[in-house]
Amino acid sequence: SDADAMARNAGRLDLIVDTVSASHDIGAALGLLKTSGTLALVGASPEPLALPAFALILARRQVAGSLIGGIAETQEMLDFCARNKVYADVEVIAPAGINAAYDRLVKGDVRYRFSIDLSKL
Numbered sequence: 001s002d003a004d005a006m007a008r009n010a011g012r013l014d015l016i017v018d019t020v021s022a023s024h025d026i027g028a029a030l031g032l033l034k035t036s037g038t039l040a041l042v043g044a045s046p047e048p049l050a051l052p053a054f055a056l057i058l059a060r061r062q063v064a065g066s067l068i069g070g071i072a073e074t075q076e077m078l079d080f081c082a083r084n085k086v087y088a089d090v091e092v093i094a095p096a097g098i099n100a101a102y103d104r105l106v107k108g109d110v111r112y113r114f115s116i117d118l119s120k121l
Contacts, residue, residue: 023047030055041065094120
């Protein structure tokens with residue numbers, strides 16, 4: 001959402017994996033893709049998404065969707081991320097903090113996804 005950062009990075013990405021499960025403008029993400037880049041939707045918006053046709057057509061960009069991969073695909077993705085130092089932005093919480101995390105979620109006070117540290121059970 002940082003306009004300067006979006007402008008600096010326009011046309012630089014081959015792939016964007018969109019995990020957002022709320023209504024949002026995917027047009028901004030499309031502008032970050034290189035020619036022939038792909039926007040992969042894995043989050044399900046409750047509202048239909050508007051596809052800006054010219055942003056797709058003129059740069060041969062594509063939009064794909066995926067519900068989930070199998071075990072082999074998941075392992076391949078994890079190996080790729082480890083090899084290329086791709087890390088998820090998450091906030092790690094202990095199981096005792098789940099209720100507080102839910103309250104923050106309801107208030108909109110969450111920047112990243114929560115990851116529950118099960119070693120704290």
